[in-house]
Each structure stands twice: as C-alpha cells, then as structure tokens.
Amino acid sequence: MLRVNDIIQVLKSSRNPTDFWLLTSGLNLSRENAKRLKKAGLTGVLVSLDHHEESAHNDFRKTKDSFAWAHEAVRNAIEADILTGLTICPTREYVSSGNMERYMKLAKEWGVAFVQILEPKPVGHYKDKDVILRAKEVKILDDIFLTMNFRSYYADYPVISYHGYYQRRVGCLAGANRNVYVDTDGDLHACPFCQSKTGNALSDNFAASLQKVKENGCHTFKNATI
Numbered sequence: 001m002l003r004v005n006d007i008i009q010v011l012k013s014s015r016n017p018t019d020f021w022l023l024t025s026g027l028n029l030s031r032e033n034a035k036r037l038k039k040a041g042l043t044g045v046l047v048s049l050d051h052h053e054e055s056a057h058n059d060f061r062k063t064k065d066s067f068a069w070a071h072e073a074v075r076n077a078i079e080a081d082i083l084t085g086l087t088i089c090p091t092r093e094y095v096s097s098g099n100m101e102r103y104m105k106l107a108k109e110w111g112v113a114f115v116q117i118l119e120p121k122p123v124g125h126y127k128d129k130d131v132i133l134r135a136k137e138v139k140i141l142d143d144i145f146l147t148m149n150f151r152s153y154y155a156d157y158p159v160i161s162y163h164g165y166y167q168r169r170v171g172c173l174a175g176a177n178r179n180v181y182v183d184t185d186g187d188l189h190a191c192p193f194c195q196s197k198t199g200n201a202l203s204d205n206f207a208a209s210l211q212k213v214k215e216n217g218c219h220t221f222k223n224a225t226i
C-alpha cells in the first residue's frame with residue numbers, strides 16, 4: 001500500500017475477468033484509497049490481524065498503531081463495497097477455543113465477510129523456529145471451523161476459511177493444482193509459504209515450469225489429486 005498508485009496502474013491495465021485481492025496490514029488503506037482501488041477494479045481485501053486484543057497485535061507487529069490501521073482499513077474497504085476478510089496465522093500459544101471465539105466475535109463486530117486461518121510455517125519471521133501446530137491445536141481449529149461454519153447459532157458470523165482442514169483430507173490445492181505463486185522476480189513457487197524457485201514465468205517455458213512445481217509439491221502436505 002506504500003505503492004498504491006502502482007497497484008492502481010496494474011488494476012487498470014488488467015484484462016477482465018481477473019480477480020485482484022489485496023493482502024495488507026491495513027497501512028494506508030484510507031477511505032480515499034479504498035474508493036480508488038474499488039473504482040480501478042479491486043475485488044477483495046484481506047487484512048492481517050494476529051490477535052483479538054489490540055495490545056497483543058501491536059506487540060506482535062512491533063508497531064503501536066497496527067491494530068488501529070487494521071480496523072480502519074476494514075471499515076474503509078467495506079464502505080467502498082470491497083469484499084473484505086481478516087486473516088490470522090494463529091500460534092500454538094494463541095490457539096484455544098476461547099481465543100478463537102473472541103477473534104470471531106471481533107470479526108463479526110467489524111463486519112467482515114470471512115476469516116481466513118493460515119497455519120504458521122517455518123518461513124519468514126518463523127524461519128528455523130518450531131512453530132508447526134501440533135495435533136491438539138489442529139483439533140481445536142477443526143472444531144471451531146465446523147462449529148462456527150455449520151451451527152445455526154453462528155449463522156450471522158463471518159465464514160471461516162481454514163485451508164488446513166481440507167489439506168489434511170484431500171491434499172493441497174496450491175502447487176500448480178488450482179493455485180501457484182509467482183514472486184516479484186517472476187519466479188514460480190508452490191505457494192507463498194512453500195518457497196522453492198521452480199522456473200521463471202518470464203524467461204522459462206511456462207508449461208514445463210508449472211509441471212515441475214506440481215512434481216515438487218509441498219513439504220507438508222501431499223498434492224491433491226482432484
């Protein structure tokens with residue numbers, strides 16, 4: 001969002017019907033920028049929020065205004081009629097039914113359409129750290145996913161999108177199955193969390209590179225065969 005003018009340029013030069021999503025901390029997603037992005041054709045916004053408590057989210061982000069940015073961004077995106085969700089990467093310490101319910105309550109109050117749960121992987125800030133969720137945390141997330149998505153009591157809550165739930169059952173749909181990640185150099189990866197450069201979208205044979213991404217798969221889950 002520090003290069004919002006470039007984003008708008010990309011949106012305007014795209015061919016329909018491409019869906020564009022903005023993944024953001026919320027920084028700089030002002031009311032005016034949200035309106036400009038909508039007008040340029042943005043489909044949706046996913047705002048990262050790591051904790052339902054303001055101070056805990058700010059501490060994690062090491063920025064005292066992070067929570068406020070996220071909230072403001074959500075408000076502005078919804079007001080501009082952009083499909084809006086929150087995304088959380090819950091740590092082992094965070095995962096409990098109480099915390100997840102409080103998070104979902106906040107998401108409902110903020111008015112987002114859905115919440116995406118992404119499990120921590122040892123990449124980026126977590127490189128070489130023991131962050132993979134254990135069976136007990138996965139069980140809590142599975143239960144929350146099923147309860148809050150399918151019990152009528154929670155019908156007016158945002159939908160939960162929890163990729164780990166189906167990845168454990170049918171395999172991963174990234175890795176050039178339904179989805180592939182192309183970084184800013186044009187290099188192909190299975191997804192943003194499974195980074196192993198496998199060919200370049202600009203200089204290599206695209207079909208062959210895609211095939212290689214498929215063959216390499218993911219280090220955590222098998223590729224889906226559907």
Ligand code: SF4
Binds near residue numbers: 172218
């Ligand atoms: S490739 Fe691996 S890390 Fe990436 S989405 Fe699939 S399962 Fe997750």
